[in-house]
Amino acid sequence: MMSFQNEFTYRVGRIGKQWGLGEPAGRVWGTLLFNSRPLTQKEIAKQCNYSLGLVSQSLKILEHLGMITTIGRKGRQKLYSAVVSFIDSFEKLLRNFMETEIQPIITLLSSNVEKVKDEEIRSRLDALIKDYKKMDLLLVFFSKVLATKKLLSFSTLKKLTEDFTKKLEI
Known part of the structure; x- marks a missing residue:
């Protein structure tokens, strides 16, 4: 064991x-x-x-x-x-992931999508660009939430998460 x-x-x-x-x-x-x-x-x-x-x-x-x-x-x-804080480290990893992976692929797709002749592929790439941009915004949002951890107690953060989750339910 x-x-x-x-x-x-x-x-x-x-x-x-x-x-x-x-x-x-x-x-x-x-x-x-x-x-x-x-x-x-x-x-x-x-x-x-x-x-x-x-x-x-x-x-x-x-x-x-x-x-x-x-x-x-x-x-x-x-x-x-x-450095002991897992949340601080995770936030840095998240920012690094956004800068090195997500944002470059958005730039690559955005600057080259018009060069694609096939309409179906271009349409797929446009949808992919929108998804990556959404992901980028969500990661920025999540990163900012992580940054507030120093300001919020666990119980306050838990309550905010529950309230936010309820608002997202359809």
Whole structure:
């Protein structure tokens, strides 16, 4: 049976994979979340059973997204610590997904749809553009909702969600 810590880092690794960070980056973040003190790259590699190169790549990804931070040094090696808020990290992942995936495909489709001669395909692409634009707006909306988490209590957010859901029911 998997230990609680191993299962946690395994599941966070799967989340990292699903969100395009890669399973190693997710597991590195999970490992840092589960340690009470900052770790060196070598310590992370040992705990994750990864090479230093793979850990280094993962740390760069996580640092770029603000999911980890450098907390000084141990000798010549940097010490890394996780940024604890899952919601903040998820919000950053969402913004990154919008900027790197959704918005470029909207731009690509919008700037090329008129070049398509086949009317049926052009019509499908127009519908796809509208769907992607809706998705972009929904992701912006969701991102803003996530940003309010610091201002709202859990019970207030739950009530707002229930009220909003009722209004959407037809």
